[in-house]
Amino acid sequence: xxxxxxxxxxxxAEVAVAQIAAKALPAGQRMLVVAxxxxxxxxxxxxxWGRLRDSFLPNARQGGEHDARQPILLATDLGAGDxxxxxxxxxxxxxxxxGVWREVPEGVGGFARALLFFDxxxxxxxxxxxxxxxxxxxxxxxxxxxxxxxWVKAG
Numbered sequence: 001x002x003x004x005x006x007x008x009x010x011x012x013a014e015v016a017v018a019q020i021a022a023k024a025l026p027a028g029q030r031m032l033v034v035a036x037x038x039x040x041x042x043x044x045x046x047x048x049w050g051r052l053r054d055s056f057l058p059n060a061r062q063g064g065e066h067d068a069r070q071p072i073l074l075a076t077d078l079g080a081g082d083x084x085x086x087x088x089x090x091x092x093x094x095x096x097x098x099g100v101w102r103e104v105p106e107g108v109g110g111f112a113r114a115l116l117f118f119d120x121x122x123x124x125x126x127x128x129x130x131x132x133x134x135x136x137x138x139x140x141x142x143x144x145x146x147x148x149x150x151w152v153k154a155g
C-alpha cells in the first residue's frame with residue numbers, strides 16, 4: 001500500500017482533500033474520506049461540491065441507498081464493507097481528513113493508497129507513524145508539503 005502524508009500549512013483539510021480528489025477521480029479512482037468529526041465531513045462535502053472553480057466532485061455520506069455508486073464516500077469510520085468488496089463504494093483510496101490514522105480492519109480491504117492530512121498539531125503523531133510505516137515491507141511512503149499553493153513531494 002502507498003501511504004501519503006500531507007502536511008497542511010496554507011489550506012485546510014477540506015480544501016486539500018478536494019484538490020487531491022480532483023486529480024484522483026478523472027484517473028478512475030474512487031475515494032473513501034474518513035473523519036470522526038461530522039462538521040469536518042460537512043465542510044469536506046461542501047468543498048468537494050463547489051470549492052474548485054471548474055469542477056464539482058460528487059460525494060455522499062455513508063449509509064445512503066446508493067453508497068456503491070458514489071465516487072467519493074464520506075464516513076466517520078472504516079467499519080463498513082466486507083472482505084469480498086472492501087469499502088461500500090469500492091474505493092481504492094482512503095483519505096483520513098482529520099489527521100487520525102486508522103488501521104484498516106480485517107473486514108475492509110482493497111485500499112491501494114491511504115492519505116493522511118495533518119496540520120501542525122498532528123506533526124508528532126505523523127512523524128511517529130512515518131517511522132512505523134518505514135518498518136513495514138508492504139508500505140511505500142511519500143511526504144507532501146505545500147509550496148506556493150502546490151503540493152510538492154518532500155520525502
